[in-house]
Amino acid sequence: MLDTKNKLKECLKREKKYYITGKKRHDQLVEWLVNDPSVRIWKYQKALRYTEYYFCQKGIKRLPYLWYRSKRNRLGLKIGFEMVEGVFEPGLVIYHSGNIVVNGFARVGEDCQLHGDNCIGNNGTTLEAPRIGNRVDIGVGAKIIGNIEIADDIKIGAGAVVTKSFLTPGVTLVGIPARILKKGENQIGE
Structure with missing residues (x-):
């Protein structure tokens, strides 16, 4: 459960290395500019993890959950993923x-x-x-x-x-x- 900012950051750092593979900044920029398939998957997965984090928050801190859930769903529709947080x-x-x-x-x-x-x-x-x-x-x-x-x-x-x-x-x-x-x-x- 990604209930703290530190757990979220650690999870994102751990998973990003599988998607953003360019060793140099130039290569990473090219991956983003051409909307490489791995970048699209990473954007989805990042939105999924933020959705998980904000789902665990209380009160007003939970408001971004709605935005990230909507983003996750839009990206999922484009690349064919249906998953939920947690x-x-x-x-x-x-x-x-x-x-x-x-x-x-x-x-x-x-x-x-x-x-x-x-x-x-x-x-x-x-x-x-x-x-x-x-x-x-x-x-x-x-x-x-x-x-x-x-x-x-x-x-x-x-x-x-x-x-x-x-x-x-x-x-x-x-x-x-x-x-x-x-x-x-x-x-x-x-």
Whole structure:
């Protein structure tokens, strides 16, 4: 929860390095001027984090929440993201824009990665949504659905549909419905 200015600044500093990649000021300026896809994602994520911060404030200090929420929604509409404040812990990385939907009841741990075209949501019969651990890598087109739990350090392969809990850390999930990829199966790069 980003309830203090220091937590907000620390979170933004931690996440910005994934989006603004130019090493020199000139390169960073070019990224901004050409509206690089990573810059668009960063603008959205920054608005999301400010929304989280101002949501936690009390009284008149909460007024900017409305502005940042509106900004987040406008940017999300342009790049295809639907997320709400309070779902992601610090360290979120989004690699591609387009069609990422995250249920407001979901909880996602630190240093998680979304590769695009993802859905983290309920199963349509209840409001309960996934609880995802730290350092989970969610591949392109992967969907995580229902009142399930995903352990730390799991990789979810492209196109996988996860509808049940996986509590063993460090495994790779593939397929529809998702299953644990066993050693020796067609693993690229091994």
